[in-house]
Amino acid sequence: MQRADMLLQVRKLRIAFRVDKTSTFEALSGISFDVPAGATVALVGESGSGKSVSSLAVMGLLPAQTTIIDPASSIRFEGRELLGLPAPSRRALCGKEIAMIFQEPMSSLNPVFTVGFQIGEVLRRHMGMNRRAARSRTLALLEEVGIPDAAVKIDAYPGQMSGGQQQRVMIAMAIACEPKLLIADEPTTALDVTIQKQILQLIARLQRQRGMAVLFITHDLALVSEIAERVIVMRHGEVREEGAASQVLGAPRDAYTRALLQCRPTLDTRLLRLPVIDDYLAGASAPPLEQQVRGARAGDTPLLVVDKLSKIFWLRDGLMRKRAFEAVKDVSFTLARGTTLGVVGESGSGKTTMGLTLLRLHRATGGSAWFEGRDLLALSERDYQPYKRRIGIIFQNPYASLNPRFTVGQILLEPMRIHRIGANDSERVAMARALLARVGLPEAAFHRYPHEFSGGQRQRIAIARCLTMKPDILVCDESVSALDVSVQAQVLNLLQDLQDEYGMSYIFISHDLSVVKYISDQVMVMQAGRVVETADSDTLYRNPQHPYTRSLLAAIPKGGYGRENV
């Protein structure tokens, strides 16, 4: 490609952050890439790869006090050097010529102004429009990004819109000044799959119609195939591979790219073990081929029988009235010993509430859960106490579910002390250390605090905490959703090993259908608090009965090679 075609040229970009007075942390070690005019380039990498840092550097949004940009670095936009530009002209350029949309639409919009005002503000500031012109332009933009009833929604506050609509508003704001380059930083990560598909289609359509360039930042390689022409794979602040999407996804040259492509579970195969990045970096080239079979078998012994579980939240409506919100409605299922029940559904489908109600972290409104001949939901607080060690839970966010003031040792000892597991503390310490080793953490972890560990390691700590009680049932509430793809594979492998070893049953709650398909024997699909379909996982994915299941499956990015027509 010719140099003149390049809208954005990044050369030898080297950025370090000051950690404290003496030490620095290098986030980018001299990366170079180009974004051609009117094309979509995807920047792919896991957390810590430096993909967001590069986009923020282009926008000039990095904190000036702590950032050290190497003097040899260069970022050219339409041939103009951005790094030496004085702040006011940089500011004028960013927002008008280069626009950005962020991951969390809810926190990127100001909650106390209407969306119409916020888009209008951009138009008045950058385009010098008057109030009336700005309003009619805003209306046109909202219609362009596909907001239904734009004439009404223009006066709505961000809180009155759904996540998908908010992201559309963000996109409308970004394209308001007709930028030549749109930077999209994980724009769909916080959204449900069906909404994600719509937003991707919207970005692709706008890109085509307006001929702008898009720099699409994501951790999900499968998404890339749907939107990008060129792909840049990053890791630890370096570019691992760069090329046309069809080449990078179809015939990756770099071992890391291959690993990223393979360690995510897919819908059509189920490997015995998911490959992890280290396998590939060590030289493995093809995934292992052993497949495993899942599904309910005739001889399974039922462990937990849930019948018509319901949970109603009372919302205040007006001054005195209350309105019932049925978060979970008549959910029934049977969980057999040593098997996994996958629960899928979009946000708001009640899957998490169902899990929490089952553990009595919410009080159930109705229904029963039979375990060893007793109804767990009807027991008194005191009678239920011994059952708390039989049912464990692993939460979604390993950063939030561990008490930051406890050492890992204290975290592991606490449940054993409460339930008097082990004869004395020295025996408990020995058990805790053994469990740390079992989940693959170093011995030294015992005296350290949770914040010293990465997300994947923390999730292992959470798993070890549950294992101290040797539970029969483990509820995994989106337990791998917050993790990087490669770490996700490791944790899924660990969960599988532990199930084989201890014969635990899992209730695996996730919005990620590929992961659920991989780990589950049976899958239950939930929508608006109700179960719409329950089936063996293979059957469900091969032959979905309910239209909602079908739409969910259709929305999954296929990760096919080459650009799909969206």
Added chain:
Amino acid sequence: MAWRRLLQDRIAVAALVLVAGFLLLVLLSWSGLVAGDWEQEVAVNYAPPTFVGADAAGRASAQAQLPRATPPNAFDPLADDIAQLKARLASSHAPREKQTTLPFGADKWGHDIVKKTIKGGQTSIVVGLAAALVAVTLGTLFGAVSGFFGGWVDDLFNWFYSVFTAIPSILMILAVAAVLQQKGVATIVLILGLTGWTGPFRLMRAEYIKHGAREYVMAADAIGASKLRRMFVHILPNVSHVALVQLSILAVGFIKAEVILSFLGFGVPVGTVSWGSMLNEAQNELILGKWWQMAAAAGAMAVLVTSFSLFTDALRDALDPKIK
């Protein structure tokens, strides 16, 4: 662990030494080892500090006292008796030579300001710290229960809170004082503690509501931790910074509030000195240009308050394992 981190912070150590020094002085003056004799009138009234130098006026007034004694009257029928009495007095205890200057000057009655400040500190520090401790403990306890349980428990405490804050604070103080019916340091501590818990209560309640729904607390519930354990072992260390900051703010406020109470007659009994009463006296002295009593009390207060709040800040950081 937290202790070691605290000792690594140079400012924290300095603040800790200062606070410890103040507490030591309180202890010594309480036991009578230091400043027990502060009520001795050791100097001329308003003797200036040494570093200023005994001013001419002071010296003049010290000398002027002698000639002002009435000249001998030949017709005085009692002259002989008086001369006799004077001679006996002089022999029994010689009138001590009053000093014209002291390290930090003297007050109206010639009390040593340094000793007076130490003695006053005893009252003020005990009142400030103890009352702040009572208020923060009550506020934390009520806030924890109210925020954690919610529902009607929360309503009850909020109703209680509204009643307390609806009454004008002076009226509230008078009401508590009327109920207690006693004068003394313990009473002031109770008055301030019982009326000051509302601020920490509101903040702690909000923190408990926020943290009660956090996943780590849910996880503790799931492994069977009792409610008390969740409230005070899991949540409290995570919200302790709020209580610590409140403690330092309230301690300062209460040292000042003691002045007002003393003024209203509900404060320390007559004959007890506090920084508050010293500042009260300083109002009139300042017009005469005698600034040292005010400087001593205000300086001591400023040093204590600054070092105390630096210390609580450092304590908060040291207790947080995330900050290295």
